[in-house]
Amino acid sequence: MTGLTSSRLTVYASLAAGGLVAGLAFGRVEPVALAAPFLLALLAAVVGREPEVSVRLSLDRDRALEGDEVQATIELSSPRTVERFELLLPLPPELTAEGGTARALLLRAGRERTVELKLRCERWGAFSIGPLLVRGRDVLGLRSWEGSAGDAHSLRVYPREETLRSLVAPLETQVFAGNQVSRVRGEGIEFADLREWQPGDRIRRVNWRATALRGSLWVNEQYPERNTDVVLFLDTFAEVRSEGRSTNDRAVRAAATLAHGYLERKDRVGLVGFGGFLSWLVPESGARQLYAIVDTLLASDIVHSYALRGVDVLPPRTLPPKALVLAITPLLDERTAAALLDLRARGYDLIVVEVSPLELLEPDPESSTQLAHRLWRLSREALRWRYEQVGVPVVTWREGVPLAAPLEEVNAFRHLARPA
Amino acid sequence: MGAVAAYGGVLADSLARAGSTALVLAPVAGVGVLLLVVALVHGGWGLGASLWLGGATYVAFVVHIEHRVDATAPLVAVLLLFCAELAAWSLNERWPIRADATLAWRRGGAIAALAFAGLVAAGLVVALSAVPPDHGLAWTVAGAAAAVGAAGTGIWVARR
Numbered sequence: 001m002t003g004l005t006s007s008r009l010t011v012y013a014s015l016a017a018g019g020l021v022a023g024l025a026f027g028r029v030e031p032v033a034l035a036a037p038f039l040l041a042l043l044a045a046v047v048g049r050e051p052e053v054s055v056r057l058s059l060d061r062d063r064a065l066e067g068d069e070v071q072a073t074i075e076l077s078s079p080r081t082v083e084r085f086e087l088l089l090p091l092p093p094e095l096t097a098e099g100g101t102a103r104a105l106l107l108r109a110g111r112e113r114t115v116e117l118k119l120r121c122e123r124w125g126a127f128s129i130g131p132l133l134v135r136g137r138d139v140l141g142l143r144s145w146e147g148s149a150g151d152a153h154s155l156r157v158y159p160r161e162e163t164l165r166s167l168v169a170p171l172e173t174q175v176f177a178g179n180q181v182s183r184v185r186g187e188g189i190e191f192a193d194l195r196e197w198q199p200g201d202r203i204r205r206v207n208w209r210a211t212a213l214r215g216s217l218w219v220n221e222q223y224p225e226r227n228t229d230v231v232l233f234l235d236t237f238a239e240v241r242s243e244g245r246s247t248n249d250r251a252v253r254a255a256a257t258l259a260h261g262y263l264e265r266k267d268r269v270g271l272v273g274f275g276g277f278l279s280w281l282v283p284e285s286g287a288r289q290l291y292a293i294v295d296t297l298l299a300s301d302i303v304h305s306y307a308l309r310g311v312d313v314l315p316p317r318t319l320p321p322k323a324l325v326l327a328i329t330p331l332l333d334e335r336t337a338a339a340l341l342d343l344r345a346r347g348y349d350l351i352v353v354e355v356s357p358l359e360l361l362e363p364d365p366e367s368s369t370q371l372a373h374r375l376w377r378l379s380r381e382a383l384r385w386r387y388e389q390v391g392v393p394v395v396t397w398r399e400g401v402p403l404a405a406p407l408e409e410v411n412a413f414r415h416l417a418r419p420a
Numbered sequence: 421m422g423a424v425a426a427y428g429g430v431l432a433d434s435l436a437r438a439g440s441t442a443l444v445l446a447p448v449a450g451v452g453v454l455l456l457v458v459a460l461v462h463g464g465w466g467l468g469a470s471l472w473l474g475g476a477t478y479v480a481f482v483v484h485i486e487h488r489v490d491a492t493a494p495l496v497a498v499l500l501l502f503c504a505e506l507a508a509w510s511l512n513e514r515w516p517i518r519a520d521a522t523l524a525w526r527r528g529g530a531i532a533a534l535a536f537a538g539l540v541a542a543g544l545v546v547a548l549s550a551v552p553p554d555h556g557l558a559w560t561v562a563g564a565a566a567a568v569g570a571a572g573t574g575i576w577v578a579r580r
Contacts, residue, residue, distance in 0.1 A: 008508050011468035013573065015475060015500075020567030022479055024560065029549035030482040032563065033493035034475055036545050037501040037538025039566075042573050044534060083530075084523055104519035106526065139530040140505065141512055 001050060001136070001147035009045055009142045012038040041142065048143045051082040051136035053107060057089070057150035059129060064121050066160040066253075072129065074115040074150070082107040083139035087115070087132050094123035094157070122244075124159040124252060126298045128152045158294050159249075161257040162403040167265070168410045170228040170324035171349045178227025179265040188224035195221055229270070229283045229320045230262045232293075233343075235329030235336040236275025239302045240357035245399070247330040247355045252297045254328050254353060254403050259293045270318055271296055274336060276305030280318045311339045311346075324349045330357045337383055344390050351410050352387055352394040359399040391417065423507035426499045427456050430474045433496055434481040441485055449477045456507065464511050471504055489549050494542030498535045505531045 019035025022028075056075040064070050072089060089101035097117050107113060119129075130152040137144040173182040185192045194210050197217030210218040232255045239248040255271070262269045263285060270283035271293050279296055281289070311319070319325070325348045329336050344350045363373040384394045393413040395406035431449040435442045452473030459467035478500075482490050509527060548559075 006508070007464070007468070008504060011471060011504070013571065013575070014468070015471060017567055017571040018472070019475065019479075020563060024563050024567065026479070026483045028479075028482060028489075029546055030490050030493040030496075031475075031479050032566075033542040033545045034478065034497040034500065036494075036541040037497050037535065040538050040541055041501065041534060046573060046576075083526060084519075086517060099518055100516055102515070102517040104517050104523060106520050106522050139527055140534070141508060141527075 001134075001145040003050065004144045004146060005045070006142045006144070009042070012041050012142075016042060041140070044140065045138065045142035048138040049080070050145045051078055051085065051107075052080065053078045053082060053085060053134065053136060053149070055087075055132060055134060055149035057130045057132055057153065059153050059155060062154060063156045063158065065158050066121055066124050068121050068157075070119045070121060070155060072117040072119055074117070074132065075112060076105075076107055076115070077110070077112040078107045079109060081109045082136045084137040084141070086135040086137065088134075089117060089130065089132050091119065091129070092125070092127050094121070094125050095127060095129075095155075096120045096122055119155075121155075121157040123249060124157045124298060126295075127155045127157065129155050156295070156298060159253040159256045159297070161260055162253065164257060164261050164404050164407065166404075166407070166411070167258070167261045168324070168326070168351060168407055168414070170230065170322075171414075172322035172324075173226035173228050174268070174320075174322065176227045176268075178225055178267060180226055180228050180267070181223045182226040183223070185221045186224040188222035190223040190225070192221040192223045194218050227265075227285065228262075228267045229323035230258070230267055231270045231272060231283060231319055231323050231325045232258055233272045233274060233325050233327040233329075233340070234297075234300060235327065235331075235333065236273050236277065236300050236302055237305070237333035237336055238275075239330060240332070240360045242360040245360060247332075247357045247360070248300075248302055250397070250399070251328045251330070251355045252300060254355070254397065255297055256294055257403055258326060258328075259290060263287070263290050269293065270320075270323075272314060272318060273300045274309070274339060275300075276303030276307070277301075278309070278313060280314060282315070282317050283320060283323065309335055309339070311342050319343070319348065322349070324351070327352045328355060329353070330355045331380055331383055332357065337386075340392070341386070341390065344387075344392050350392045352392055353406055353410075354384070354394055354396045356396050356398045393417070423460065423503045423510060424453075424456060426503040426506065427453065427470070427474055429499045430478060430496050430503070433492055433499075434478045438481050438485055441481070445477050445480060448473055448480075452477065456503070460507055460510060463514075464508070467504065467507055471500060474500055474503070489546060491546065493546055494539050497542045498539045501538055502531070502535055505534070 016035040016038040019031040023032035054077045058073050060071040084104055085107045086104045091097065091101055097119050101117055103115050105113060130150050131148040132150045134149045135144050135146045169180060173180050181190050194207055197219050201219045205219040207218050207220045234251055234255050239246050259269050266285055268283035268285045269289060271281040273279035281292055281296055325343055327340050329352065331354050340350060340352060363370045387394045393410050395409040397403060397406045435445060435449060438445055452470050455466040455470035459465055459470055478496050
């Protein structure tokens with residue numbers, strides 16, 4: 001620990017020295033008497049010793065959801081009494097503690113003290129909690145010893161998921177078994193049609209009622225249940241942030257929700273973080289993939305970049321054929337717009353979920369920026385129109401509206417538009 | 421408020437008995453009060469200078485006006501120490517930190533104990549001044565040694 005002295009101590013020393021010198025110079029006892037209490041204070045400071053405090057920091061868990069409370073426990077003990085022991089647990093802005101994380105307490109010799117702090121997880125992210133900043137002081141605060149103590153602990157705060165009643169069904173299915181009814185016929189449960197028996201058809205597929213009516217063997221055809229590939233395309237080029245709210249936060253929340261939803265249906269889900277920092281996960285299924293996606297999402301932050309970037313830079317396996325690409329974007333960066341149009345041109349089943357930044361950018365009605373704001377909104381409309389022209393549904397997810405609402409819009413769009 | 425009251429006590433003791441010299445001492449005392457108020461408002465800046473001016477006002481009074489040993493010197497010394505400690509305590513309490521209630525009691529007790537010990541020590545010094553003047557050389561040497569010791573201790577503590 002680093003020893004520090006109060007500036008008061010220097011003043012006391014100078015006052016004491018000055019009083020003694022003045023006493024000598026003027027031949028008077030009063031200045032010496034004036035110096036006496038300050039000399040005593042100096043002596044009191046000199047006898048102070050560096051505290052030997054054992055500090056142990058622990059968290060009740062290392063994973064939490066947005067909005068949860070995590071309890072941090074700090075156990076302190078010292079072989080000698082520390083008159084005033086101060087501690088501070090530095091926290092990232094995404095975590096808060098009621099009443100702050102600074103405490104001052106008396107540590108009696110040999111007695112253990114426990115400090116419990118309730119940390120509220122305000123926003124998702126991967127954080128390192130600790131070490132603590134500690135300071136031991138003498139009773140008058142003339143001398144202190146500062147340092148850091150305790151181990152660092154990692155805390156992962158996962159985004160709270162939205163409730164979804166249904167997901168957007170991809171147009172194409174893959175070859176593995178899943179929960180999605182395929183559009184092609186084969187072995188399955190869902191009835192599709194009747195056809196005449198052909199050599200090789202199994203007897204159990206014969207529809208005896210139709211056979212009896214028509215006088216020849218007819219068999220049932222079914223739609224098989226297959227899995228699908230879904231790629232979540234997260235735009236991290238730019239965001240709009242205001243008063244602790246941001247488009248990226250909501251985009252991450254949406255991505256986590258969708259990943260969970262599709263993986264529960266046994267689909268394969270991949271992730272592309274498309275921005276200044278490029279990240280990707282090849283589509284896989286299972287709980288392990290969910291954790292991988294969420295962990296990748298926790299690290300997805302807005303990194304500004306001027307590099308021109310297209311989908312060519314992505315590894316081919318990241319975007320498998322017939323995959324549904326769900327782009328979650330605030331539609332703020334031209335590079336994402338171009339990349340998404342490129343994906344559509346390559347035949348991907350593309351859906352754009354626009355995380356609306358408009359609620360975060362209310363222009364001052366008196367200000368001249370209103371015109372600029374209107375132009376900017378018009379340019380966004382034009383971009384949406386470009387997507388719709390190539391058959392890409394663009395739905396706007398506004399703040400305060402459940403994610404299910406724009407997804408239902410997509411389903412309605414696909415039902416009416418019947419995209420190829 | 422306690423710090424200002426203690427400081428006011430030091431100045432009142434000097435100025436009330438200074439007679440016409442009070443007019444000369446008053447500006448210095450006024451600057452001292454101003455510096456103390458500034459220190460209390462602006463986080464401690466000027467506290468040392470304020471203490472120095474308070475002490476200097478009293479020393480100037482006793483050197484120029486009082487020809488006998490001033491019996492109130494221990495009280496003035498303790499008031500000056502009180503002023504410094506209470507001001508520092510007030511500044512420390514402004515930190516946004518949740519503290520045990522016992523800490524305040526212990527600090528208050530420590531300040532009181534230090535003040536009492538200071539009063540006894542200063543009173544002892546004043547009492548010892550009544551020693552016959554033929555022992556003057558020994559006391560001069562003791563005083564010089566104490567001054568050097570105090571300055572040395574201060575430097576040692578500041579460097580740690």
